[in-house]
Amino acid sequence: MRAIIYIGNGTQLAEGNAEFRTFINQIKTKRPETIQELGFLHMSYPTIEIACEKAIIAGADELIVVPVFLFSATNIKHEIPKILQSLKHKHPTITIKMTETFGFDPEIISLAKEIILQTSIDTTNSEAVLLVGLGSERDEEPAKRLYSVAQLLESQLHIPVFHSEIMGEPAFSNKLEEIIPRYEKVFILPYFLFTGAHVVAIDQARLHLQKIYPNCQTVLCESFHYHPLLEQAILHKITELTG
Numbered sequence: 122m123r124a125i126i127y128i129g130n131g132t133q134l135a136e137g138n139a140e141f142r143t144f145i146n147q148i149k150t151k152r153p154e155t156i157q158e159l160g161f162l163h164m165s166y167p168t169i170e171i172a173c174e175k176a177i178i179a180g181a182d183e184l185i186v187v188p189v190f191l192f193s194a195t196n197i198k199h200e201i202p203k204i205l206q207s208l209k210h211k212h213p214t215i216t217i218k219m220t221e222t223f224g225f226d227p228e229i230i231s232l233a234k235e236i237i238l239q240t241s242i243d244t245t246n247s248e249a250v251l252l253v254g255l256g257s258e259r260d261e262e263p264a265k266r267l268y269s270v271a272q273l274l275e276s277q278l279h280i281p282v283f284h285s286e287i288m289g290e291p292a293f294s295n296k297l298e299e300i301i302p303r304y305e306k307v308f309i310l311p312y313f314l315f316t317g318a319h320v321v322a323i324d325q326a327r328l329h330l331q332k333i334y335p336n337c338q339t340v341l342c343e344s345f346h347y348h349p350l351l352e353q354a355i356l357h358k359i360t361e362l363t364g
Contacts, residue, residue, distance in 0.1 A: 124156035124181035125149075125359065126172050128188045128201065131161035132317035138165045140315045141189070144347045151356055156181050162196055169204050183216040185362060189355065191224025191312060192266045194257040220358040224312070225266055228354040230273055233310060235350075236342050237278065240308050247305040249281040250274065253293050253323055254312045256286025264289050267312060287319050294326045301334045310342040314351070320344055 127148070129141045142159065149157045156179045160172030167175075173184060186205060188197055205217050223229060237250055252274075254267040267284040275282035281304075285296035301307060309327055311320045327339045345351050 122156065122180050123154055123183045123185060123363070124158065124176035124179070125152055125154050126169070126176060126184055126186045127157070127159040128169055128172075128186060128190075129159065129161050129165070130190065130196065131163040131165035132315070133164055134317050134321075137315045137317040140346065144315070144351075145189070147347065148352055148355060151352070152359065154185075162200060169201065170208065173205075173208050177212060177215060182214065184218070185359060186217060186219040187355065187359060188219065188222060189314065190222050191229070191314065192254070192263040193222050194255075194260045194263050197222060198260070218362055220362050223354040223358050225270065226354045226357070228350040228357070229345075230270065232345055232348055232350040233270065233312070234274060234277055236345070237274070237308060237310060240340055240342055247303075248308065249283065249300055249304045249306075250278070250308045250310060251293075251297055251300065252282065252284045252310050252312050254284065254286050254289075255319060256289025258288055261289070264291075270312070287322070293323065294330070297326065297330055297339075298333075301330055301337045301339070304337055306338045306340065308340045308342055311344045313344045315344060315346060 127145045132138055145159045156176050158172040158176050160167050160169035162169060176184060188201060190197055209217055252267055252271050254263055256263050264286055271282040271284040283296060283300055285291050285293040287293055311323055313320060324341050327341055331339050
């Protein structure tokens with residue numbers, strides 16, 4: 122019997138974890154599997170191990186693991202596979218498959234564009250967009266992916282689109298301080314699925330620089346949150362793996 126295991130990163134903000142749970146509950150209704158669990162990698166309960174064990178106890182012999190992450194970094198390449206390898210060692214008859222991340226999928230690019238356009242961008246004025254991803258100090262792939270997203274959006278929006286990272290390079294605060302003096306308005310899009318501590322930190326840095334550079338208006342866009350396009354991207358990844 123097949124089970125779907127949805128994995129979230131987890132956040133210190135209770136509302137962020139609650140939003141993830143609500144979102145996953147919506148997705149569950151779109152899948153036929155009777156066994157569907159969610160687990161968190163960090164800072165929240167249940168853990169990935171507990172979610173998988175619950176599915177196995179319920180009768181699952183095939184686990185489709187869905188990391189609800191935009192890009193692959195250390196957590197996707199090493200942390201989660203290590204947990205699944207340990208689970209496989211404990212349950213050798215269980216089949217475990219993991220979907221790809223989806224931050225560069227067409228649905229997510231369309232969603233990012235939609236959020237930016239909702240902020241009343243005027244391409245005739247001196248305006249720019251700054252994407253902010255989580256990034257990684259040990260893996261360059263998330264930054265490279267976000268750069269590609271920025272290039273795509275720039276070609277579609279016809280205004281400058283830059284990228285930055287919270288935990289990698291180019292660092293968000295440095296990049297924002299670099300571009301603020303050059304534009305009348307800068308739209309900041311947190312390239313995150315849900316509200317979390319990092320989004321709060323982004324807003325604090327934005328407000329600090331806004332005081333230093335009052336001639337440039339900075340606007341913090343919404344994170345992706347629950348959206349039909351986000352749902353489509355995740356369901357598409359599951360379908361790719363399950364056929």
